[in-house]
Amino acid sequence: MGFTSRRIDEAGAIFDGPHATPGRRDTGRKYFLNIASLDNGRLDLGQSDFVDDDDFKKWTRRVQPQEGDLLFSYETRLGEAALMPAGVEACLGRRMGLIRPDHEVVRPRFLLYYWLSPEFKELIRENSVHGATVSRIPLNQLGSWIVNLPDLPTQCAVSDVLGALDDKIAANRQVIDASQALSAAAVSATRWPTRPVPLGDITTSLVRGAAPKYSDTGYVVLNQKCVRNGLVDVTLARTTSTLPTVPTKVLRQNDVLVNSTGQGTLGRTSRWIRSDAEVTADSHISIVRFDSSLADEVFAGTVLTGMERDIESLAEGSTGQTELRRDLLATLELRLPDIDTQRRIGGIVSAMSDAINARQDENQVLARTRDELLPLLMNGKITVKQAEAKVEKVL
Template identity: 30%
Template sequence: MSEWKRCTVGDVCEVFDGPHATPPQSNDGPIYLGIPSIRSDGSIDYENSKRISYENYPKWTKRVTPQENDVVFSYEANLESYARIPAGFEGCLGRRMAIMRPDPSAIDARFLYYYTQSPAWKAVIASRTVLGATVNRIPIATFPEFPLRLPSLPAQQHIAGVLSAYDKLIENNRRQIKLLEEAAQRLYKEWFVDLRFPGHETTPIHNGIPEGWKRTTVGKICELIRDSSRPDDRNESTMYIGLEHMPKNSICLNMYGDASSVTGSKLNFRKNDILFGKIRPYFHKVGFAQCNGVTSTDTLVMRAKPNCFGLLLEIVSSDAYVAYATATSKTGTKMPRADWNAMSAYELLEPSARVLAQFDGFVKQITDEIMNLSDQIVAAREARDRLLPKLMSGEIEV
């Protein structure tokens, strides 16, 4: 640690905050970086970020335009959100957002991002947090004075290289998972929408329905599970999936909490049950369970009937079904909730037993591969998180 030198944020970075107002939203255009734009893993959530029009863009980048390798963060409310701006990014800072722009001759941008995840930096933030009546904040005016402790630039680059190797593996696996999810949806469309299933060439069609097929509903190919879990039933080894752990627009559920730390009644689920977040269903939080565990009562637990897992998963995770669940949801005092009575009545075509079994087999091959890639992500994430504080404190030298 003797080779690590003390300095301040301002010694190695420029600090810029964004405009203190909110621009009109646009359907397309550059990203408007707000607190929800930063995922928990330090990446930018392009899909669910707000947009600003190109017409308004120059006005909202007068103060600063985020560029590659800037580290963006929130200085109010969520004080643990940090992300490194990737190459090709186009966007502006929103309210409560700021960036650190590293001096490449003094600090490695990747190292700077990982440093923000270290216990040392979190202690700095905690000691300088101003507690507010509604939200906590860190004073952006004095932020450049916040202390850092850095090794030499080559050591920073080595440390960042080790940690980023894990993140590259994680990102590569995520891309593969996304491709597998898209492949399953394409197969569903080809077989059940376009009716180009195996043997379609010789199968007669009557009133738009292939021979041997029938009209049915979601409620007839699955069971809604209401198996309640009490706090006494749970321990540290029980996996908990809350709405906060469920990603948007992905069937891969590989984020968990500790069930022993949650209170109140929950719902039990089994491996391969399908979980559907029923609060604000337009968030599109739908996926299949990769293990046994418990989930929030704000989640619907669906268990497919024999050979119906693949069909059920692809239907209830489709854009069309999520839009239907949203349109038929019950409007509460604060937020809409999906209505199972309406969801279970959603109509679909159930194929012949042969086609149903074939489709189920193909989808299970895809979900098995997703689980394999997901396990690698979890292992890489855990290894990185164990290693990061040791590297960032100098306990382990590269």
């Protein structure tokens, strides 16, 4: 595989986002992107806000992201990037930039994979400016950075191999999203009479997680970053050599995790739907365990995960120091039908949870394969055909 050295500004035009923040909205049609939306090559629009039409015109005067643009963070979370999808109207957020690739020099998807590669991350490390609190990419120098690019046919072949893995990951995420939506609909569509029940009346325990001593290997310790979009991402967890001695701090299938400290993450919830691992959570997460004789764990847990706004409203403390007290969480009222109805619908939701588990497991294998192949392809240590053979084994 032959490479040509080029300056980044030969591969595309570089733009940065606004240096101020417009009025943000919770709903709308036009997105205000932020760096939290950049997730290891994927653009998660669920982490972005919205702006009105007037602000949108103002914030897109310089540049409006279009399909195939490389979106990246130039301050904090350095190395994160994603491609702009089609059919989305958005403006760049603060600390975000974009590169509009010259398609005669570099293919957008290859540029994304190159940006995510260890080789480019090292280039970022060597050339970033390290401030007192954050590091940043100096945009006035980014264009002069030298990158090594193969010819366009090779770029396309590499992108196709790695893209096949990412496309399957995306398809699995769609199945997961659909399963979550169906689960929520099955619970909310209950036509039988319901009654309000305080959470504390139908639980056997409601405790904060442990304060473990971390180690390089061992048992998984979930943190607040792991609880997101109603799911648990164990790839963001840390490990400890010993589990807590208190049984309620070791997760059991159908426990509900509730982020309980800090602004922005407090109130996020997820059901722990696995049964094949010994896992705990740190002290920033509350662990809710239902009494199965009083409430169906799956049904009630799904109801609870749909109440994030209500949970967030229970928080106390000043900005940046908010806390969710266990006694206040216990007062949260869930509307539940009779136990037989709960169990019947809970069985349906449980089957969908199994499907989510299977897709998450597959995505971990796919992502691990992609991350292993990415640096090898970028530096020419394996051929595209060798990579294709490895991909075929996991697809």
